[in-house]
Amino acid sequence: MQRVSAVTRPSWTLSLSGPDGRRSPVEIVANMGTYVSRSPGAQVSGLRGGSFGRWADGVNAMRADCAAFADHWQANNEWVLSQPAGSGPLWVVLGDSTAQGLGAPSPEGGYVGQVLEVLRTQTHLPWQVLNLSASGALMRDVLHHQLPGVPDSAELVTCGIGVNDVLFDGPGRLFADLRALLAAVPDHTVLLDLPLPLSYGGLFGRASLPYVTRINRTLHEVAASRGLPVATISAHFGPPWAGKLAPDNFHPSQEGYRDWTRALLDVI
Numbered sequence: 001m002q003r004v005s006a007v008t009r010p011s012w013t014l015s016l017s018g019p020d021g022r023r024s025p026v027e028i029v030a031n032m033g034t035y036v037s038r039s040p041g042a043q044v045s046g047l048r049g050g051s052f053g054r055w056a057d058g059v060n061a062m063r064a065d066c067a068a069f070a071d072h073w074q075a076n077n078e079w080v081l082s083q084p085a086g087s088g089p090l091w092v093v094l095g096d097s098t099a100q101g102l103g104a105p106s107p108e109g110g111y112v113g114q115v116l117e118v119l120r121t122q123t124h125l126p127w128q129v130l131n132l133s134a135s136g137a138l139m140r141d142v143l144h145h146q147l148p149g150v151p152d153s154a155e156l157v158t159c160g161i162g163v164n165d166v167l168f169d170g171p172g173r174l175f176a177d178l179r180a181l182l183a184a185v186p187d188h189t190v191l192l193d194l195p196l197p198l199s200y201g202g203l204f205g206r207a208s209l210p211y212v213t214r215i216n217r218t219l220h221e222v223a224a225s226r227g228l229p230v231a232t233i234s235a236h237f238g239p240p241w242a243g244k245l246a247p248d249n250f251h252p253s254q255e256g257y258r259d260w261t262r263a264l265l266d267v268i
Contacts, residue, residue: 103251
């Protein structure tokens, strides 16, 4: 199978996003931050070795994990699709880097790996997961590149997407894409709402809180009209925050993904 990893970007970001066009605004700032923190003037300014420099290094170190985690799930997907029909119930995952598990020490440390372990243990069934997510994905990427890969045999579909759309798109495009996606997902899909930016993002996070709350409200309203359950990441992923964020202070850590796991298990 081909890797389902296509992502789209508005034209204004392409000159900053690198040759693959997939760097997020967080990574773009971190790249500039690494350069600044290692410049000759950084020693005088105090940036070198400071919290900003460590944050920038953490973001850039995690970029290598994007490729490694994608390779892991690609190999997993190829194996799952090679199995004969009836090998076990199938869970299909749609989403972005959080579905890839980015921020945890390994792909299995994300919410997908944690939930899969619980499903197998509690049901005594050989659940398999087809993870079609892609780091950096937007809602329209799920609609056009991931949804077509969902097999009819899937017993469970989950979809967690939208944080990247907040960073890249204006409200008009975002809400249009949200409604289009929610109209297209299968009837047995469990949606994940967006985490509230209470612990990360600094000033941007605080400023975007009303916007993210509005997105979640729309997601819940449209999901209810279709009878789709929603895993409330917004309610579960919260304080105390110690140890719940990855070095980029943006993705959850493995401990943070435990909150996501509980939110999803509550509605599966």
